[in-house]
Amino acid sequence: MALPAHKQFQFWGIFVVVFSVVLWALGDVLLPFVLGGAIAYFLDPLADRLEARGLSRAASTTVITLLGVFTFVIGILAVVPTLIQQTEELVKTLPEVFTQLRTFVAQRFPSLLQPDSMMNQSLLKVGDFLQERGGDFLQTALSSAASLLNVVILLVIVPVVAFYLLLDWDRMVAEVDSLLPRDHAPTIRRLAADIDKTLASFVRGMGTVCLILGTYYAVSLMIVGLNFGLVVGFIAGLVTFIPYLGALIGGALAIGLALFQFWGDWLQVGLVAAIFAIGQMIEGNVLTPKLVGKSVGLHPVWLLLALSVFGALFGFVGMLVAVPVAASIGVLARFVTGQYMSSTLYKGRSETDQASAQDAD
Numbered sequence: 001m002a003l004p005a006h007k008q009f010q011f012w013g014i015f016v017v018v019f020s021v022v023l024w025a026l027g028d029v030l031l032p033f034v035l036g037g038a039i040a041y042f043l044d045p046l047a048d049r050l051e052a053r054g055l056s057r058a059a060s061t062t063v064i065t066l067l068g069v070f071t072f073v074i075g076i077l078a079v080v081p082t083l084i085q086q087t088e089e090l091v092k093t094l095p096e097v098f099t100q101l102r103t104f105v106a107q108r109f110p111s112l113l114q115p116d117s118m119m120n121q122s123l124l125k126v127g128d129f130l131q132e133r134g135g136d137f138l139q140t141a142l143s144s145a146a147s148l149l150n151v152v153i154l155l156v157i158v159p160v161v162a163f164y165l166l167l168d169w170d171r172m173v174a175e176v177d178s179l180l181p182r183d184h185a186p187t188i189r190r191l192a193a194d195i196d197k198t199l200a201s202f203v204r205g206m207g208t209v210c211l212i213l214g215t216y217y218a219v220s221l222m223i224v225g226l227n228f229g230l231v232v233g234f235i236a237g238l239v240t241f242i243p244y245l246g247a248l249i250g251g252a253l254a255i256g257l258a259l260f261q262f263w264g265d266w267l268q269v270g271l272v273a274a275i276f277a278i279g280q281m282i283e284g285n286v287l288t289p290k291l292v293g294k295s296v297g298l299h300p301v302w303l304l305l306a307l308s309v310f311g312a313l314f315g316f317v318g319m320l321v322a323v324p325v326a327a328s329i330g331v332l333a334r335f336v337t338g339q340y341m342s343s344t345l346y347k348g349r350s351e352t353d354q355a356s357a358q359d360a361d
Contacts, residue, residue: 023321024314034320036161042204043068043162044169061167069159191335198327205291210240212287213279217250220275224268226254227261236276240283247283251276302326 023030043064050060165172180188214237221229236250254272262268306326310318340346 023317031317031320032157033161034317035158037165038203038320039068039158039162040165040169041199042207043166045200045204047166047169057167057170061163064166065159065163068162191331194331194335195328198331199324202327203323205288206240208291209283209287210237213237213240213283216279216282217254217275221254221272224271224275226258226272228257229254232257236279247276247280302330 046064047057047060050063051057055063177185177189214233216233217236218230218233221233226232232250232254235253236247239249240247251273254276255269258269258272262272303323303326306322306329307319310322310325312318314321
């Protein structure tokens with residue numbers, strides 16, 4: 001005999017609360033395992049395709065792991081040192097950029113920079129902050145990131161976790177399926193399939209879009225000679241998963257730096273702007289429709305809210321799980337809405353009785 005609905009609600013409510021408390025308490029300890037799980041989930045379709053071509057699951061996982069390690073080592077040796085160097089130089093250059101901006105505004109729009117004007121006070125405060133705190137901020141960010149991520153542990157644990165999860169992924173899914181409550185197993189499977197479809201479209205698809213666009217922006221900006229092109233491309237690609245925000249932030253930063261570096265050479269400035277315009281055309285017409293699809297169901301505002309809330313509650317780990325949780329909540333919300341729309345609470349008794357009478361006839 002199944003448990004009453006209110007008992008089931010109490011049980012799952014307690015489970016959610018306990019899980020949230022554990023996630024909050026463990027915090028950064030879970031980071032390598034969350035990253036490893038995300039990597040395994042991202043690569044599972046590739047392992048399935050290799051299996052379909054005749055390789056065993058162990059051989060498929062080994063091939064993927066070797067390719068991943070090789071790519072990671074190349075990235076560490078070729079990209080990361082340049083990225084860190086350009087980031088440090090960009091932070092040191094920002095005060096000079098704001099000084100040039102203030103000079104430009106003073107020459108073209110002198111009325112805006114009267115000693116008591118709001119614009120003048122704002123620019124002075126921003127310039128002083130960047131000059132005094134920019135280096136300290138970067139050093140603090142790097143040291144905090146180093147202590148948070150514990151790079152050595154991540155480099156050891158994450159690949160191991162990802163390898164074993166990828167190796168046993170199908171078996172684990174089957175085990176979870178066998179533990180589902182029998183009365184609700186079909187509904188849970190349908191919801192899980194919808195969540196997986198949403199995550200596959202967004203996480204895998206949008207992750208690939210971010211990687212492609214970030215590489216395109218970085219390489220293109222470096223080719224046209226923009227200083228800090230690698231950093232700008234990295235930033236633009238990183239936030240591309242929020243529609244228009246990546247191009248807006250990256251484009252504004254790149255064009256601002258281009259104006260500072262190429263002032264008077266409008267062809268170079270135009271090339272930088274054209275790079276982001278072309279990137280948006282490629283993303284909107286080719287990459288997103290092909291890799292993500294049109295009906296993912298994750299609104300940009302919902303994503304920003306999830307990132308803010310989970311980041312505030314659970315730190316960096318919360319930001320990692322924010323998108324999957326947001327996708328899951330979105331699917332559950334649509335399911336609950338559908339249930340409500342077909343219930344007596346929405347239709348009322350008169351409409352329900354009328355429908356029952358029509359069915360009887």
